[in-house]
Structures are given as C-alpha cells and as structure tokens.
Amino acid sequence: MGRRIKVAVLVVSMATLVAGRSPAADDPAVLKDLTAVIALQGQPCGQVVTATKQGDNDYIAACKDGSRYRVFVNAEGRVVVQKQ
Amino acid sequence: MLESKGPIETVKSGDRAVTIGNCAGAMTVAILALLSQASDGRRETPRPASSAAVAENTRPEPIPAKEVEPRPRPPQLAAPATPRPPTTASKPPAVAAGPPASGQNEPPRAEPVPQQRPPLEKSQAPLASTPPPSTETASPPETAAPQPAKPTAATLDLTTLEQRLRDTKAIGVFTKLSLKNQVDDLLAEFREFHQKRDQTMLARLRQAFDLLVLKVLSLLQDGDPTLARDVSSSREALWNILTDPNKFQNL
Numbered sequence: 001m002g003r004r005i006k007v008a009v010l011v012v013s014m015a016t017l018v019a020g021r022s023p024a025a026d027d028p029a030v031l032k033d034l035t036a037v038i039a040l041q042g043q044p045c046g047q048v049v050t051a052t053k054q055g056d057n058d059y060i061a062a063c064k065d066g067s068r069y070r071v072f073v074n075a076e077g078r079v080v081v082q083k084q
Numbered sequence: 085m086l087e088s089k090g091p092i093e094t095v096k097s098g099d100r101a102v103t104i105g106n107c108a109g110a111m112t113v114a115i116l117a118l119l120s121q122a123s124d125g126r127r128e129t130p131r132p133a134s135s136a137a138v139a140e141n142t143r144p145e146p147i148p149a150k151e152v153e154p155r156p157r158p159p160q161l162a163a164p165a166t167p168r169p170p171t172t173a174s175k176p177p178a179v180a181a182g183p184p185a186s187g188q189n190e191p192p193r194a195e196p197v198p199q200q201r202p203p204l205e206k207s208q209a210p211l212a213s214t215p216p217p218s219t220e221t222a223s224p225p226e227t228a229a230p231q232p233a234k235p236t237a238a239t240l241d242l243t244t245l246e247q248r249l250r251d252t253k254a255i256g257v258f259t260k261l262s263l264k265n266q267v268d269d270l271l272a273e274f275r276e277f278h279q280k281r282d283q284t285m286l287a288r289l290r291q292a293f294d295l296l297v298l299k300v301l302s303l304l305q306d307g308d309p310t311l312a313r314d315v316s317s318s319r320e321a322l323w324n325i326l327t328d329p330n331k332f333q334n335l
Contacts, residue, residue, distance in 0.1 A: 033256025036303055040262045057258070071258060079262040 026050075034061045034071055041081040043069060060084065240318040242325060242335060248314070249300070254307020263303075266296055271326075271335075278329050286327070293323060 031048045038045040038061065045063035052060040058072040068084040240248070249260065270292055277285045297319055304312035325331045 029256060033258045036256065036259040037262050040259065040266070040299060073258075073261060077261070078265045079258055 030059070031061075034059055034069075037071055037079055038063070038069055038081055041079075043067075043081050043083065045069065240314055240321070242322065245315065245318070245322070248311055252304065252308045252311055254311070255303050259303060263296075263300065266299075270296055274326050274332060278332055289326075290323070293326065297322075 030051055034051055035045065035048045038048065045061075045065065045067060047064045048061045049064050050062045052062075054060060054070070054072070059070070061069045061071055063069070070080075070082040070084055072080055072082075074080050249255070249263070255263070270289075273285070273289060273292065277289055297315065300315055301312050304315065325335070
C-alpha cells in the first residue's frame with residue numbers, strides 16, 4: 001500500500017508539473033483573441049506569436065515585437081493587460 | 085529654290101496662280117522650311133538663306149514652330165473661306181495644272197475642315213457623354229433600392245446589438261469581455277452626463293463612442309461583416325438612444 005501511494009503521488013506531482021506550464025495557447029483563435037485584447041487596451045504588441053496559459057482566463061502572451069503581457073480576468077470581471 | 089519655284093508657278097498656272105503663289109506659295113515654303121527644320125537640323129542653314137530672301141512671312145526662322153504655326157493658320161482659315169466660292173469654278177484648272185501646288189494647298193484646306201469637325205464632335209461628345217452619367221445616376225437608385233432594406237433591418241437597438249455580439253464567433257471570449265467592460269465604462273460616463281447635464285461632456289462622449297464603435301467594427305469586419313455593417317448603419321441610432329435622457333433611462 002505504501003509503495004502504491006508513493007507511485008500515485010509521484011504520478012500526480014509529475015502531471016501537475018508538466019501540465020502547469022503547458023503552452024496550451026497554440027490555438028490561433030486564442031492568439032488572435034489575445035492580440036485583439038491587447039490592442040483594445042491600447043498596448044503595443046503587433047501580434048501575439050505565443051501564449052502560455054497560467055490558469056483560467058489567465059495567459060502570458062509573447063508579442064512579435066518581443067514584449068510580453070499577462071492577460072487575465074480579475075475578480076471584478078474586468079480584463080486586465082499587464083506588461084511583464 | 086524660291087526663284088525656281090516662282091517661274092514654274094507663273095508658267096503653269098497663269099496670273100491667278102501667281103497671285104495665289106505670292107501668298108500661299110510663300111506660306112507653303114515657310115511650312116516646308118519649318119518642317120525640314122523640325123525634321124533635320126543640317127538643312128537649317130541653307131534654307132533660311134533662300135527662304136529669308138523670298139518669304140518675308142518666315143521672319144521667325146529661329147523661332148520654334150509653335151510660334152510660327154499658329155500665325156499661318158489663321159490667314160489660311162480666313163482666306164480660303166472667302167476665296168473658295170469664287171475660285172471653285174476657276175481653280176480646277178490650277179489644281180490640275182500644278183499638282184504639287186494643289187497638293188500643298190489642299191492639306192491646309194483639309195486641316196481646317198477637321199479642325200472644324202472636331203468641335204462638332206466634341207460638342208456632340210459631351211452630349212453623348214452626359215447621358216451615360218444620367219444613366220449611371222439613374223441606375224444607382226435602382227441598385228440602391230435593395231440597400232435600403234438592409235439598413236432598415238440593420239437598425240439595432242442596444243439589446244439586439246448586445247445579443248448579436250454575444251452570439252458572434254468573430255470575437256474571442258477575452259475580447260468580448262474587454263468590449264463589455266468598455267461599453268460599461270461608456271454607459272457610466274453617459275449616466276454621469278445625464279445627471280450633470282453638462283453639454284461640454286458631449287463632444288468627449290461622442291469621441292469615445294466613435295472610438296468604441298470603430299474598435300467593434302475592426303473586430304467584426306473580417307469575421308462577421310454582416311454584423312459589422314449593421315453596427316455601422318445603426319451608429320447614429322445608438323448615439324441618439326444614448327444622448328436622449330428618456331431613452332437612456334429605459335435601457
């Protein structure tokens with residue numbers, strides 16, 4: 001039993017490590033959405049080339065010009081674009 | 085050159101031809117000299133020497149052809165008009181006797197005719213050209229007839245616009261949420277405007293409203309052009325709703 005528990009804990013921890021920083025935003029729709037949001041907020045970006053999902057409605061977007069932004073929805077339901 | 089031509093004309097055409105030769109011959113020689121000058125620069129030196137002695141009308145030898153050409157034409161236009169009726173009966177022998185002289189005289193005669201004709205054609209052309217615009221202007225109303233149906237169907241109120249923006253797939257979730265935030269901010273500003281009734285805010289509100297509409301249009305124009313057109317056509321209606329206190333309270 002103890003050995004099985006150890007294996008299970010190891011599997012879960014590995015899964016969380018791998019899934020936590022997964023580049024889940026390779027979807028062009030997400031990249032386009034992030035590009036539009038950053039542009040709507042008036043931030044210079046050009047085009048989002050890659051995005052990393054941090055959580056629900058929380059992304060780190062890397063722009064074509066090299067700038068990076070964190071795009072997320074705060075507790076008040078507002079979309080926030082933070083320059084990293 | 086001129087001396088040799090002068091006797092030839094007198095011998096062939098007689099007294100009448102000589103009188104013509106004094107004027108028209110000098111003119112043709114001048115035209116030939118000008119043409120030769122324009123075509124070849126080497127012959128400029130010999131011809132001016134001969135033509136200057138005979139043709140006094142060719143005084144402006146160094147003067148470019150532009151200044152010389154208009155001078156001979158008016159006399160040709162005016163002269164042939166009067167002499168033609170009397171000379172039509174008497175000239176045929178002269179024309180038959182001196183083919184080169186008639187050949188030189190005919191072109192200038194032929195020139196004024198086309199010069200007179202083109203204005204006629206030009207005068208007809210505008211008449212012909214004016215109808216097409218009228219037909220074009222007449223056709224747009226025909227084509228515009230189906231268009232009014234779209235704007236009438238496209239005048240959106242705020243609730244319909246909100247629902248259609250929610251349903252469209254042209255905008256992502258983040259973008260929709262961000263747009264909603266900006267719309268809420270703008271509505272809050274309008275609420276403040278109606279409370280304070282400060283007309284100075286109206287220009288700034290209009291600017292913000294136009295900017296927001298432009299943002300929406302830029303987001304929709306590729307993915308949902310129909311909705312973009314509807315939003316664009318109902319812009320003024322939306323503005324009227326927002327600026328009217330009564331309508332704004334009913335939102």
